[in-house]
Amino acid sequence: MAKLTYAERQELPDSAFVFPSRRETDGYPIPDKSHARNALARVDQYGTPKEKAAVCRAVKRKYPSIVEKHCKCRHCKLRRELNR
């Protein structure tokens, strides 16, 4: 999994973060699909339900196909179960 260096993080626009106001600490950068998958996995492990929903929404806007497969928020899990 590609990890952003500090310098690369600094160069990302606010729009590349789910939480731009927290970009110095984490803010869940999603500049590409691999980071979007990583953000979904991390928020699933460490995030609050509210953060999970926010990451889900942001990733869905940029990469709908990833959310369908990789998001583990309550809403997406339920939708996958219904579609089974």
Ligand SMILES: [Zn+2]
């Ligand atoms: Zn979701």
